[in-house]
Amino acid sequence: MVKIDDLDLTILSELSADANISVPRLSKKINANSSVVYSRIKRLVKNKLIERFTIVVNDRELGYGVKSLTGINMDSKQRDNVIDELFNINEVREISEVTGRFDILVTIYAKTLDEMHKLLSESLGRINGVISSESFIEMKRRIKPMPYKPKK
Numbered sequence: 822m823v824k825i826d827d828l829d830l831t832i833l834s835e836l837s838a839d840a841n842i843s844v845p846r847l848s849k850k851i852n853a854n855s856s857v858v859y860s861r862i863k864r865l866v867k868n869k870l871i872e873r874f875t876i877v878v879n880d881r882e883l884g885y886g887v888k889s890l891t892g893i894n895m896d897s898k899q900r901d902n903v904i905d906e907l908f909n910i911n912e913v914r915e916i917s918e919v920t921g922r923f924d925i926l927v928t929i930y931a932k933t934l935d936e937m938h939k940l941l942s943e944s945l946g947r948i949n950g951v952i953s954s955e956s957f958i959e960m961k962r963r964i965k966p967m968p969y970k971p972k973k
Contacts, residue, residue, distance in 0.1 A: 823868040828853060832861055833870065834969040840874045885930040887937045888959040891945065892923030899950025900924075906948040912940055923955070934958075 831851050835842065844862070848855040865871045880888075895903045907913050907927055915928040927945075931937035941956055 823870060829861060829865060830969045832858060837966040880930055884932045887931045887934055889929045889937055889956045891927045891929060891954050891956040893925050893927060893954045894952045895924050896950045896952060903948055903950040910944050
């Protein structure tokens with residue numbers, strides 16, 4: 822476990838909210854020296870606390886207006902096949918193996934409800950090893966960055 826302090830947590834929190842912020846701007850925002858912030862970021866990357874810097878694509882602007890979280894129960898002997906087949910579906914974005922009433926949760930994006938229905942009934946429904954599924958269509962979403970800042 823890598824030792825981190827309050828400054829590291831503050832940097833992680835700020836970068837989680839906006840990974841595109843410049844080091845000078847971040848330094849000013851958190852009231853720390855730019856060279857210190859730069860070296861801290863390099864250390865956080867080296868120690869794998871920051872895995873990568875990325876972008877967040879606005880799926881709605883690209884026409885993907887329907888999101889589904891689908892719980893799937895599967896034949897455990899077909900696990901690898903089910904996961905491989907799910908990832909062959911372009912609209913599948915994420916698969917999580919979970920505890921609870923489902924074996925996996927799948928995040929799927931589609932442009933319309935009709936397209937989502939087709940994906941769920943034809944593509945997902947025909948995968949060998951899928952026993953049952955239940956889909957939850959996202960109605961509204963609210964997100965916040967993970968607050969890594971230390972509690973005061």
